[in-house]
Every structure is written in C-alpha cells, then in structure tokens.
Amino acid sequence: MPATIREAIGDELYVSISQIKAYLLCPRQFELRYVRGVEPEFVPRALAFGIAFHAALAHHYIDLRDLHVAPTTEKLIETFRRAWALKLDGSVPVQGEDDEPKVDPLDLAAKMLGKFVENAKATEQDLVVDAVEQPFSVTLVDPDTGEVLEEKLVGAIDLVAHEGDLTIVVEHKSAAKKYGVDQLRYDLQPTAYQLAMHELGWSPIGLRYQIVTKTKSPQVQIENIVRDQQDEDDFLRVAFGVLKAIDAGVSYPVRGWQCRSCPYQTACAKKTS
Ligand code: SF4
Numbered sequence: 001m002p003a004t005i006r007e008a009i010g011d012e013l014y015v016s017i018s019q020i021k022a023y024l025l026c027p028r029q030f031e032l033r034y035v036r037g038v039e040p041e042f043v044p045r046a047l048a049f050g051i052a053f054h055a056a057l058a059h060h061y062i063d064l065r066d067l068h069v070a071p072t073t074e075k076l077i078e079t080f081r082r083a084w085a086l087k088l089d090g091s092v093p094v095q096g097e098d099d100e101p102k103v104d105p106l107d108l109a110a111k112m113l114g115k116f117v118e119n120a121k122a123t124e125q126d127l128v129v130d131a132v133e134q135p136f137s138v139t140l141v142d143p144d145t146g147e148v149l150e151e152k153l154v155g156a157i158d159l160v161a162h163e164g165d166l167t168i169v170v171e172h173k174s175a176a177k178k179y180g181v182d183q184l185r186y187d188l189q190p191t192a193y194q195l196a197m198h199e200l201g202w203s204p205i206g207l208r209y210q211i212v213t214k215t216k217s218p219q220v221q222i223e224n225i226v227r228d229q230q231d232e233d234d235f236l237r238v239a240f241g242v243l244k245a246i247d248a249g250v251s252y253p254v255r256g257w258q259c260r261s262c263p264y265q266t267a268c269a270k271k272t273s
Contacts, residue, residue, distance in 0.1 A: 013151045014137065015243060017192045023242045025258050031251040032264040040263030042095035043087060046176075049105055052083035053174040053212070054158065056113055058132050060120065061159050065129035073110075073117045080109045097260050112174065112218040119220040130167070131160040138199040142240050143233040151243060157193050166206050169193045173211040178221045184209065191227045191235040198232075 023030040032038040056076040063071045084105060087094055134157045140149040159170035171190060173179070190207045197205045211221040253268060262268065 014154045015151045015239065017153070017155050017189055020239055020242050021188060023246065024238070026254040026262070027245070027251045028253040028268055029258070029262055029264055030246075032267050035246075035251075036267075038264055038267045040092055041266060042093050042263050043090065044261040044263065045094055045096035045105075046261065048084070048087040048094045049109070049214075050174050052080050052087060052105075053109060053112065054172055055083035056080040056109070057116065057158070057172045057210075060116075061129050061132045061161075064124075064127075065132060070117070070120060070124075073114050076113045076117065077106075077110050080113065081106060084109070092263075108214060108218075112212045112214065115218040115220055116212050119222075123222070126163050127161050127168075128163075129159065129161045131157070133158065134160050136196040136200060138196045140236060140239055143236050147240075149240065149243060153192065153196065153239065155192065155196065157196070160197075160202075166204060167197070167202050168206045168208050169197060170208045170210055173209060174214060175211050176214055178213055178219065179209060179211055179223065184223050184225050188235055188238065190225060191231045194227045195232045195235060 019030070019034060022033070033040070056079045059076055059079040060071055063069060135154070136157065137152045137154045140151065140153050141147070142149075157169050158172045159168075161168050161170065169190070171193070190209070194205060194207055197203065207225045207227060209221070209223040209225060211223070213219045213221065259265065
C-alpha cells in the first residue's frame with residue numbers, strides 16, 4: 001500500500017471524495033476553488049478545528065500501532081495545540097461564523113479529547129491498528145456501461161484496524177452534534193471507503209463512524225454502518241455524473257446554509273459569467 005496520496009496517484013488524473021462532495025454542495029464554490037484557483041478569504045474555524053482534532057486522534061492511533069501504548073490526554077492536547085497554532089499562523093486567516101458560540105478552541109479540544117480517551121480506554125481493548133491516514137487510489141468503473149474513468153478516486157482513510165477477523169475502516173468526525181439517521185445512512189464518504197477497500201482486496205470489512213461532539217459536555221458516538229452493492233453503484237453513478245458535469249463546465253450557485261461559512265463569497269458575488 002502507498003504511504004502518501006502523492007505516491008498513490010503518481011502522475012494520474014484524480015478526483016477526491018471531498019471534491020465530489022464539494023461539487024454537490026455548490027458547483028460555483030467548486031469552480032472558484034478548483035477550476036479558477038481563487039484564494040479563499042479565510043479558513044472556516046470548524047474546518048481548522050477538525051484538522052487539528054484529526055491530528056490528535058491520528059497521534060493516538062499511531063502510538064497504538066507503533067508503541068502498543070495509548071498516549072495520555074495531555075499529549076493529545078499538545079498535538080492539537082500545535083496543529084491549531086499552525087492553522088492560526090497560516091497565510092489565510094481562520095474565521096468563525098458570526099453566530100458561532102464563542103468558546104476557547106483549546107478548552108473545547110481538551111474536553112473532547114478527555115472524553116475520547118475515556119471512551120477509547122473502555123472500548124479499544126480488542127482493537128489492533130493496521131494503518132492510520134491510509135491513502136488509496138482506485139479505478140472508477142461505471143456500473144451501467146462498464147466505462148472506465150480516466151480519473152482515479154483518491155483519498156485517505158482515517159483508520160484501518162481489525163477486531164478479530166474483521167477489518168474495520170473508521171472515519172473520525174468532530175461535529176456540533178451527534179449524527180442523525182440520514183447522515184449516517186447516506187454520507188458518500190464511507191461508501192467510497194468500502195469501494196476502495198474492496199478494490200484493494202481488503203475484506204470482509206466493517207465501516208464505523210467515531211464522532212466526538214463539540215457540545216458543552218462532549219459525547220463520543222460510535223456507529224457501525226452498512227453499505228451494500230446498491231450504495232457502491234450509486235456512488236459510482238454520482239462520481240461519473242459529477243465528473244461529466246465538471247468536464248462540460250457546468251457551474252451554478254447553490255445558496256443555502258453553506259454560504260455562511262463559504263470562503264469564496266466575494267468572488268461568488270463578483271462572478272458574472
Ligand atoms: S457564497 Fe454560496 S452560492 Fe456562492 S460559492 Fe459560496 S456556497 Fe456557493
């Protein structure tokens with residue numbers, strides 16, 4: 001297996017799951033970001049927080065894999081602090097939404113990581129870590145026509161582990177609240193991971209969400225989810241549809257909640273064509 005996304009894709013054309021999801025959310029935002037290369041006005045605070053939180057969880061699982069000992073909560077908080085500081089020091093300012101609750105991100109992360117560690121101690125006795133941030137690059141085949149796309153699907157899986165004989169693919173999330181039934185049922189990301197794992201010959205596999213909430217008293221929501229062949233085929237149909245639309249230059253604004261945290265608002269308002 002490749003060690004990095006760059007190694008996984010080589011010189012190939014590629015599309016990531018987040019690019020597909022970005023196009024579905026707002027084709028104009030996709031165009032401004034990926035086609036025109038417009039510089040974002042800011043990094044949404046929730047995105048920066050999520051990246052730093054992921055770094056802390058990756059630290060936990062890398063230590064479990066390499067040292068077979070979980071790091072302390074303090075070490076994870078320190079990893080979060082460093083990753084957060086990197087975001088704050090970046091060339092693009094980090095900015096929250098006006099109506100976002102004013103909480104200290106370090107305090108919030110400390111509470112969330114404390115809860116995460118408490119939960120991990122209680123539930124991870126049988127978990128053996130195989131890979132952290134595992135990159136993949138797989139071929140996309142239209143389930144209806146057999147057409148093979150030039151672009152490969154690329155991404156990185158937060159955690160690949162096993163419990164007994166079952167390989168588990170885990171997606172970490174930090175979220176304002178627990179995921180609801182529809183979010184768990186229809187999110188494309190785990191479907192894409194399952195498709196990738198099948199292509200790479202890892203089976204049988206289980207899919208799991210590990211969500212830590214940003215609530216006053218953080219909660220850890222563990223959800224084992226199922227995706228079937230229909231879900232995989234539908235994901236491929238979505239990927240093909242999105243890539244054909246991108247190739248045809250289809251772009252239009254989708255106004256909604258996503259506009260509040262969109263870092264391309266000025267460019268979007270100026271765009272006339
Ligand atoms: S402001 Fe709204 S419509 Fe415009 S690019 Fe951003 S998300 Fe899309």
